[in-house]
Amino acid sequence: MSAMTSAKETADAAPRVRRRRGAHPLARFLFRRILTAVLLAWGITLVTFVLTNLVPGDPVTANLGQRALGDPAIVAQWRAEHGLDKPLWEQYALHLGGLVQGDFGVSQQSHRPVAEDLAQFVPATLELAGAAIAVSLVLGVAFGVVAALRRDRLPDHVLRVLSLIGISVPTFWLALVAFYVFFYRLQITPGSGRVDPAIGEAPAVTGLQTVDALIAGRWDVFVSAVGHLITPALVLALYTIGLLTRFTRSAVLEVLGQDYVRAARAKGLPGRVILFRYVLRSALVPVITVAGLAFGSLLSGTVLVEAIFAWPGIGQYAYKSATTLDLPAVMGVGLVVGVVYLVINLIVDVLYGVIDPRVRLQ
């Protein structure tokens, strides 16, 4: 369309206009996506703020003891200390201004800046969720492809039942069962936490225990950290494995029905070439999008899994701050998790746009 517009303009201006408006659909696509993401991030700050302020739960009753509550002076002082005596829009403006400078406020429970708390807990969760999404992608895609290729035969039926079980198991219960069976009874997996306390943690560089151990050259710490990571990551991954298996299966089946695959088969190309060059290349594009969304369910799952495995991540922190109505901490968690999720889906969107040019035009 822009090529048509530029064609109507004078001859020497046309190439310049074309380059700026028409030649970079990818740049325009990126700009649009990033703008949407920024708007959503702002929306997230608004939602977390409104939710934690326009609700019946009063942080004063949640944080002060009975005796202190009876004294209006102490209550008023506490409110003033936490900025709760100002009008709501002013509280929000202050909150937003602070956020821009990396100030998430002070946690009413830990009496530390929320940013500090988050910096401490986020890497542990990212390590757990990262391990889980890696496992899910490998197993989910492999299972999905097998199910599609063996459609309506035994492997398909078995994988269908297994993946449906995977998305039906309550994560918190599975975590408990896995902990009981593998650690308590069989004693083949290490217990809670991120590394064996007898070995000690590697000096923190990235906050990811496995990476830090490698940086420090501590092989024993690395082995211990991986050992501690396996069970919670697998428990967490089960749901997304099921999800990705089902989705990959239908994506592959859809591509198998396309004319160009039929043409490739008619040409007599070997099945392996058809599978990798023709089928997987296009079938996996939508799978990437689903994997991005699945990351959200992983982040959700960490809240339920971290409690059982005593994993010192953001899930446990979220739970503790939500139950004590620790407003700055709750807002911080909601914001950080929301933004992490947003960034991952932005990356996925962009990847999608880079891989599949049709997407950019929508």
Add this chain to the structure above:
Amino acid sequence: MKRDPLARKGLLGRLPEAWRQPLAVVGGVVAVAWLVVALAAPLLAPHDPLAQELPRLAPPGPGHWFGTDQLGRDILSRVLYGARVSIPLTLLLVVLSVLIGGLLGACAGYFGRWADETIMRVADLVFAFPTVILAMVVAAALGASLVNAVLAVLVVAWPAYARVTRGLVLGVREREFVLSGRLLGFSAWRSLRVDVLPNVTGPVLVLATLDIGTALLLLSGLSFLGLGAKPPSPEWGAMVAGGVEVFDSWWVATFPGLAILTVVLAFNFLGDTLRDALDPRTARAIKERAL
């Protein structure tokens, strides 16, 4: 030619096909069994689910088949009564999500413009959060109770229906049978109800069937976190949380967890089969031979 002939052949037309699937039959039987349990819990339960009169932490055996918990309550009775807590609330939750999300999605798709923009941007915002995190923040903000947990799940559940309904409505909005209805002078409401709705119900019902499992998982997850059912209530998620305290006595957490698993699995078996029976893309692929 008011209606597309295909539009009439919705979910009901294809149901018998779905019922030939063993998974659907198993899922259906288990789901109905749980509904019966929910209705007949007082007749089936051997003990009062709240009475603390049995030996504490007795392992499963004759007299109390699922054992007893740390307060000397019969776990079998509590699991059976738990069906009365979780199943009606989950069904109510899904019905409300379908109604709210469906109505908003239909408005967004049918009217477009600002209605579309407003509704879908709010839906996008909800989607920007991982579900449990948002539900947890909402539940914590409203205060810990089962009703508030239901509201919290509702907040995160409706946008999925809004998106699906909007997409489906957009797909049929410009079709001849809808346009001719409008030309005959149908009001927007009548057009939506008579011409658009039959094309939307099938996929939305499949989504709802699959969503029953997700909703129950979320609801029991919130209770597990202490943001849902209050302690004496025989809610399955809260019972699993109680089992965490008495780790040694595996039966305390195992049986309520299995109850959640079987209910969720039953509805997922049903929903998955229904989806296969409905999804034209998959139906098309059936005809193609695999590699």
